[in-house]
Amino acid sequence: MDARTLTAVTTRQTGQSDEPVSRQERKQRTRQAILDAALRLLRDRAFAGLSLREVTKEAGIVPTAFYRHFDAMDDLGIALVERAMRSLRTMIREARQNPATYDDAIRSSVHTLHTHVRANEAHFRFLTRERYGGTGPVQAAIATELRLFASELAIDLGRFDGLAKWSAEDLRMMADLIVTAMLGIVMELVDVRSPDPEADKEIAAKARKQLRLIVLGVAGWRSA
């Protein structure tokens, strides 16, 4: 097997072998293949228990080729974080377009959450798993991104009636609670088992109730 096998990955991926592709286009594609391979393996393993060779084998390339794209496994990890966070941000952007009233916001937010999670299970699974489980650069990267995300949510919350006069600290507290609760919901959704559509409805209902419970607390709030 000679270097013609260079095309092995990309062709397997695109399905058609001979459309002309630029050089960096090709590089991008195998890079993507590595990411996808990793995500595929991460469905039942944790990132820490993932070897370079495994990933490259799954991606259809030779181990040493890995270094053309990443310095080490940790680099792959943070690349995955970026990619997964892009999915998260896309979801948020859509959820943010929804309007004023609490009840509508909850309903539609949970709906878009459910939709996006199901559409990008691998990304969300990676995020929720490695948020706590991961160590080193990966967890750090996720923690940073989620902190940033919670800050934005806190600002969003401040625009709602009844939250306008809350302190930044209290808003942040509430945002953190929401983020943690919803990530718990995400974890239940992407848990490997039960592709049961009935269970999905129950989980979504639970998510709505939890959000509603939190929001109801706002009415009685006075910062201690």
Place this chain on the structure above:
Amino acid sequence: MDARTLTAVTTRQTGQSDEPVSRQERKQRTRQAILDAALRLLRDRAFAGLSLREVTKEAGIVPTAFYRHFDAMDDLGIALVERAMRSLRTMIREARQNPATYDDAIRSSVHTLHTHVRANEAHFRFLTRERYGGTGPVQAAIATELRLFASELAIDLGRFDGLAKWSAEDLRMMADLIVTAMLGIVMELVDVRSPDPEADKEIAAKARKQLRLIVLGVAGWRSA
């Protein structure tokens, strides 16, 4: 070095070598040494990235001796879950002794939470890390135990004023929310960095506020 080194672990552990110890007592001790070694390593690694040889080296025994206590690493994992859950249950038992009013319950519960977590950081770190991060038997064991724990909490909640007439499902929903939120708090506490006592106070304050926000929601609740 011959088999007299059999005493290496136990002596290093107890500090005094020649108090008479029964045979199974000795076995129990090295088993404990293995658990402790694992927990020590798990401070900065995830369980998945932990090798049998590493653990035994840290424990001060030879790799093959591991099999006298566990069939495989997974067994070690579930043993760790059991041990960690014992710490959790001990904490709960203490928290449960506290009385009626919401406000007092929150205050004292967060206090005992903080105390116990600081006293058994390794256990709680392991639980929160591997709850999501872990895969296979370990995560399954934690999930089962936490489900059970949430059920008990739901029952406890039902005894409070204003919650007496809630459906079992709603109580469970609220219990899950509390468990998830508090495990998030625990994670912040055992996060490896900042042994800052000032940060501890802020985290505790945040925990109280989150619980208060949830509890306040009860007043306005009507099951959808």
Place this chain on the structure above:
DNA sequence: CATTACAGTGAACATATGTGCACTAACAAG
């Protein structure tokens, strides 16, 4: 005291891993 059970050792092996190196075919640039 004689015998058995067994928690621990140490050597050995097959396998998996990360990484360095020389090489090559194809694209890019002149």
Place this chain on the structure above:
DNA sequence: CTTGTTAGTGCACATATGTTCACTGTAATG
């Protein structure tokens, strides 16, 4: 057309890992 870049290959090697096996000293048993 020639020349240089480079994403990929294939080989090689040192190291780490899980697990087997025969063993040994000591506590437990009779």
